[in-house]
Amino acid sequence: MRVFAALLALGLLASSAAAASKVKKLINRLGPATGADQTRVITALGAADSDEDEAAAALIAVFDVRKAPPRHSAAVVAALGRLKDKRAVVPLTDAWDYLNTLRLRMELPAHLQVLRASVVESLGLIGDRRALPVLLSALEDPDGLVVQRACAALGRMREKKAVPYIMELLGGGGDTAQSAYEALGEIGDTRALGVLERGLKSEDLFLRAQAAYALAKLGEKAGDKVLEKLLGGDPRGSKSGILAAYYLARLDSNRGLDYLVNLLEKKGSPLRAAAAEALGKSGNQKAALSLAEQFDSPDRDLKLMIVRALGRLGGKRAVYQLYKAVEDPDRTVADSARAALADLGEWAD
Numbered sequence: 001m002r003v004f005a006a007l008l009a010l011g012l013l014a015s016s017a018a019a020a021s022k023v024k025k026l027i028n029r030l031g032p033a034t035g036a037d038q039t040r041v042i043t044a045l046g047a048a049d050s051d052e053d054e055a056a057a058a059l060i061a062v063f064d065v066r067k068a069p070p071r072h073s074a075a076v077v078a079a080l081g082r083l084k085d086k087r088a089v090v091p092l093t094d095a096w097d098y099l100n101t102l103r104l105r106m107e108l109p110a111h112l113q114v115l116r117a118s119v120v121e122s123l124g125l126i127g128d129r130r131a132l133p134v135l136l137s138a139l140e141d142p143d144g145l146v147v148q149r150a151c152a153a154l155g156r157m158r159e160k161k162a163v164p165y166i167m168e169l170l171g172g173g174g175d176t177a178q179s180a181y182e183a184l185g186e187i188g189d190t191r192a193l194g195v196l197e198r199g200l201k202s203e204d205l206f207l208r209a210q211a212a213y214a215l216a217k218l219g220e221k222a223g224d225k226v227l228e229k230l231l232g233g234d235p236r237g238s239k240s241g242i243l244a245a246y247y248l249a250r251l252d253s254n255r256g257l258d259y260l261v262n263l264l265e266k267k268g269s270p271l272r273a274a275a276a277e278a279l280g281k282s283g284n285q286k287a288a289l290s291l292a293e294q295f296d297s298p299d300r301d302l303k304l305m306i307v308r309a310l311g312r313l314g315g316k317r318a319v320y321q322l323y324k325a326v327e328d329p330d331r332t333v334a335d336s337a338r339a340a341l342a343d344l345g346e347w348a349d
Contacts, residue, residue, distance in 0.1 A: 260278050
């Protein structure tokens with residue numbers, strides 16, 4: 001028993017040393033890297049082990065939203081969110097204040113609008129309550145993407161203080177309503193039951209699915225039943241069915257996963273790429289094998305979506321397929337695979 005414990009300890013030390021070595025190599029690449037390679041290094045550092053302090057320190061040291069190229073800043077913001085290092089709260093909040101000052105002076109170009117939303121998302125991933133004033137104020141932002149990211153952030157933090165404000169966003173429909181429904185489900189506050197139950201009666205099938213998911217997260221069986229009913233009996237599938245299946249897959253339901261896999265495998269279906277996207281976003285590791293098996297499709301758009309989905313899911317099967325995809329003759333597919341590997345902390349030349 002003692003021998004086994006000693007071997008286990010040695011194995012963990014070796015693993016930790018290997019992770020530290022990988023981070024040091026990436027940090028050494030960071031200085032001389034430029035353009036797309038620099039972005040990949042930053043992204044890979046964001047996927048470092050959360051116990052590895054050097055990755056966050058290196059990224060904070062090079063983060064300067066005022067002077068750095070927008071692509072560089074966007075990559076650093078996303079990486080700091082993934083690392084969840086609380087030291088990043090202050091520089092991210094400073095970046096938010098700076099971007100808001102710019103917004104008062106001028107109409108922000110698209111890349112800076114997206115960067116504001118990314119800052120909100122990363123603050124939510126870190127989950128430090130010092131960021132709450134930013135996240136709560138972001139619910140009233142004129143930029144819909146910022147509002148959506150704020151909903152997701154507060155949902156992830158299960159911030160009950162945000163519930164009344166998030167409920168007010170349900171009437172607008174579209175992506176904002178979807179983010180609000182999902183956030184209410186994650187927070188799990190019973191004050192939302194009334195508005196969620198009303199959502200089940202909506203004539204809009206997408207809103208009905210969103211309300212059903214939130215109710216299912218609150219433990220209400222009616223939500224699961226509505227999601228399963230929305231899958232329908234149409235063998236060709238539907239966009240509302242894909243949304244319902246995506247939610248069921250997030251709830252770890254095999255029925256939702258099977259629906260999406262069947263659509264993915266249906267040759268000639270216009271919904272294959274949408275099914276691949278839903279499988280990737282579901283976070284359900286069981287989907288990686290099915291996605292990898294469909295990679296040889298002649299449909300370039302489907303291949304690109306499969307690469308992105310595998311990058312979201314991660315795991316050994318996904319990484320194996322992504323390294324194969326780096327050899328794809330289509331340069332765009334190969335570059336997307338490299339970017340997806342960087343998302344997972346891997347490096348492919």
